[in-house]
Amino acid sequence: MDLQERGFEKELQFQSSRSGGAGGQNVNKVASKVELRFHVESSALLSDEEKALVQQKLASRMNSEGYLQVVCQDERSQLQNKELCISRFYELVRQALTRQKKRKATKPTHASVKQRLESKKRQAQKKANRRFND
Secondary structure (H helix, E strand, C coil): CCHHHHCHHHHCEEEEECCCCCCHHHHHCCCCEEEEEEECCCCCCCCHHHHHHHHHHCHHHECCCCEEEEEECCCCCHHHHHHHHHHHHHHHHHHHHCCCCCCCCCCCCHHHHHHHHHHHHHHHHHHHHHCCCC
16 A cells, blocks of 8 residues: 555645754744644545544644644755655554554463573572572
């Protein structure tokens, strides 16, 4: 499932502002910080099941109006920050839509059990040697 092929760019909203950090005097006059906003509920590109998954897994990144927000101010260029925001957005959505494998319970291997018991014996022997014998 390739998310870029769906064409999310039509549904993304961008807002730029002045950012802090590196840039010298340029920082005070250039709006290089980019904020990407994506309204999950009104998206035509996600199914209802996918919307629920995204809202559940990315709840900490969503605001009260239901917008998924990604903010980038790492680079000095607004264009680079915009591209970085888009790539982070796709990565977040991809991770939210990826189902985790169920863990299969397994027994400890014979070698690991033996190693643990040997370690316990060495520790016990070490402590036994510290005891004062009359």
